Every structure is written in C-alpha cells, then in structure tokens.
Amino acid sequence: MTAPSRIRIGSAPDSWGVWFPDDPRQVPWERFLDEVARAGYEWIELGPYGYLPTDPVRLTEETARRGLKVSAGTVFTGLHQGPGVWEKTWAHVADNAALAQAMGADHLVVIPSFWRDDKTGAVLEDSVLTPAQWRDLTTQTERLGREVRERYGLRIVVHPHADTHIDSEKNVTRFLDATDPDLVQLCLDTGHYAYCGGDSVKLIETYGERIGYLHLKQVDPEILADVVARGTPFGPAVAQGVMCEPPGGVPALEPVLAAARALDVDLFAIVEQDMYPCPPDKPYPIAERTRRFLRSCGA
Template sequence: MRIGYTGWTWFLNEVTDPSTYATNYKKYFEQFLLEVSNLGYETVENFSFLADYYKGQEDELLEQVKRYGLDFQNLYFYFSDDAEKDIEKAKGYIGFMKKIGAHYMNMQGVMWKDTPFIRPTDREGVLGYAKLANAVGKMCAEVGIKACMHPHMNTLVFKEDQVDLFMENTDPQYVYMCMDTAHTTLAGMHAPAFAKKWGKRMGYVHLKDIDPNENAHPEWPMKRFLPLGYGCVDFKGVVKALQEEGYDDILCVELDYQPVCNYKSAMDSRNYIRNVLGL
C-alpha cells in the first residue's frame, strides 16, 4: 500500500485569509509538498479548485510535485444540483487529471451546513447521484481513472442504507468506493466491517481518526476528527480487512481541523502508520 496525504488544508483553514487562496496557491501548494515529502508520504491529492488554479500550468504543477519525489494521484469532484452541468464540468477535470497523471477521482454529494446535519434517506436524490456517478465513472474509466464515491456527513450518501442504495445502483465497472474511516464511524458504522463489506469495490481510502465522545462539538460534528491514533478508529482492523479483500492501493491521510498545525498532524499520523500499522 502507498501512503498519501491531502493538500487542501494548506489552502483552506481557519486562520488563512480566504482572499489569499487564489493569489498564493503556488506558495501554499509548495509548502504542502515540502512538508509531506519530508515526513515520508509518497503521493498527494487535492480538492478540485487546484485544477482551476493550475489550468494551463499543468507542466508546472507536475514539476513541483516531482521536485519533492511525490506524485499526484487524486482530484475531488463535487456534485451540484445540476447533473448536466456536472457532466460538462467533469469532462474538464478529467482532461486536467490526464495531463498531471492522476488516476483517481473522489466524488461527493452536495454538502449542507444547516441543521439537521443527518437527514432521512432521500431515495430519489440518492438514485440521481447514482445515475450521475455512472456517467462520470464511464468517462473516467475510458481514460484509466477510477471514479470513487466518498460517503460524507451532511450529504445524501452518508448512512449505511444510503451507501447501500447508492452502491447497489451503480456499475462496478465504473464506480468504486472511497472509504473515509472517520465519516464511516460518524455514520454509526464499524470501520473494519465497512472495509470488509466494500473491499472488492474499494478504489481509494481516506484515513482519519475521530473522538469517541459523541457529545463533542454538536455545533459541527466533523470537528471531532483527529490525527491517527488519537481517537477510536480500529485502523489495524481496517488494514487487515482491506488486505483480506485484496486492496493494495493508496491509503490517504486527511484531517479537516488541526490540533496544532498541518505539519504536526501529518507527522503524528505518519508516525502512527509507520510504528503501529507497520506501513
């Protein structure tokens, strides 16, 4: 398995002035690459805005990544409420991914920020996402990219029945699973069991830990996310289940909120993977 890290938090965080994101994107991206390379990560990913920032500058992005002995493998793709526009937008992102040698696309539904955070299953909405994912996944497969659905809190595909409905209505040739250990746990599922259940369709994996205190951060439960080894996720069980199902691909660490800073979070998680998981 290859160990990766996500770069979006070097751009989007609680202390950086949002007006500087687009004007200083090369600086933030370079700092991200320098730090994760120094810690021994092998591959990187980012949110889709990177494709907008580096449009027409793909060779420069590749040079930055290679300078630090890394490769860029995954770009996110966010659904909107307009499937036709999403198809056209996906075409652009797929073209960008081909130019930079990426092989995975994480798909995610529209995320709401108002309460209730967890809502009853919207069957038609989930089936709409399945149809869209099949179309995007087919386009990805034609150029050697795996389209992976990322179940995520505050979206239509989060709880187990929602995940099951989505996966049962997508084509295994075109749509894979991106498991996120913290979101899986937040949804009330056992991470190793989830890995076992979807192991044969697993295309990509996000690793992050979570505070077991269900009463922490009721204002925004995703603030419970932690560096690996700080919370309650059974990562040994996750890795064992994945290996039993034949998954031998990328394990990508991600953390939305930093206890100290990005470097410290990435360092603690890499040490845990190396010293506890033996990877």
C-alpha cells in the same frame, strides 16, 4: 501464491486545513508541497481545483522536484438533482479529471453535495432523498463513471461524507447495491464513516470488491457525541476538533489496514485530517507524527 497487496500511503491539502481554492486562512500551496514531502509522504491528492497550479507542466515540475506524485483529483457533485445538472457538473468534473489524468493519477474522488452548508450550517435541502432522487443519484453516478473512464481513463470512487445523502451504513449500502460495480467504486473515508455511525472493517469485509480507495481519518468520540447530541453541522464540528490525530480517536486504523490488505488488491490510503481553519504551524508536526504511526502499523 499471490503477492501481498500494497497500500500506498499519501496525504492531501485537507490535512493542512485546505478546503477552498483560495482562502486567506489557508497555507500557501508551496508550503503544503514542501511540508507534505518533508513529513515523509510520496503521494498527494490535488485538493480543491485551483489551490495547486492547474497548469500540468508547472505542477509536474513542482511535484517532481519534491519527490511527489498525484493519486487523485476530487470533485463535488449533486447528481441526485437529475439530468438537468449534468452539463454544469461535467464542466467541473472535466477540469479536475483532465488535470488528474495529466498528472498520472488513476482515480477521481467524487463527493456528493451537502444537504446543509458546511460553513454556515444553513439547511439547503431535505436530508432524506425521495425514491426518484435515489434513482437519479445512482443512474447519474453510473453515467459519470462511464464518461470519466472513457474520456480520461480514470476510475471514480464515491466518498461517503457527513452532511450528504451518502453517509450512514444504511445509505452507503443502499447506494452500492444500486450501482454497477464496474462503473462505481467507493472511497471509504474511515473518519466520515465513523462520524455517521458506520464500521469501516465491516464494510471492507462485506463490500470488499467495491473498495477502490481509502481515506484514513479518525474522530474524537467525546466531541462526536456532543456533535450528535446538538445536531452540529459538519463545518462547525470540524472547527470544534471532531476529526483528531491518530491514534487518539476511532476507528482504530490497524484493523482497517489489516482488512484492506486482506482484499489482496493495491490501494491508495490517503491521510485526511479535516482541520479547517487551523494555525499555519499546526499541520506539519501532526502529519509527521501520523506518518510515523502508520509506519508502526506496517503501512
């Protein structure tokens, strides 16, 4: 008889309104670490590179004395642009991967580049990839998975994200079908997938062997309907409150967690409630209530 899978709950700087390495509207990193630990979380992600200390000795001291451990780093990539962007991409990836490795993490979350600016909403490129761009995206992502594993011992988990080319069920499944499961797994963000019309439980049940990591997030269906109707870019949609506190939105997280447990593998499930920008006193009470809610779901 196999042992039940273990879902390890964590949170991230994103849940404290942190999107950038340095921004006057964000809480200082010391406050984030203090509050995420006080809210009852044991695991964190690194967030944008440079927000937390990048010296692994110092970061280890700061996290250890708060009882925190690091589950993953995060990188943004534009791999659909082909081999020509590899060196620039790798320079960014290597810094993040080295710090994640030094902190004992096993994963690197890979987010595709936005086709429109997340602050201004300016359209940067076509929202639909050509067949050649799809080939570059899949082959370069496999290369990234191989290089990150060989050099840093980390698994990449690709994060479908609103306003990127890996977003809807159609594009997510196309991406999965075209990539090597041994090199490329998925970070399923329940909020982003719902934002783009996807069903997280269905994806877990259909592509369970590809799910390597979870981000737990919900969207407000009424605000989402307005965002979709108006074509609002992701950044302004977040400022409008499209990502909301569980259990007040969709998808319901109990069935998601149940489907994840049924995979019979160990998974990180990191809470992320996009709130940039937000008042400094807003995140902590939400984080504490969310942790309580997830415990009521058995997580």
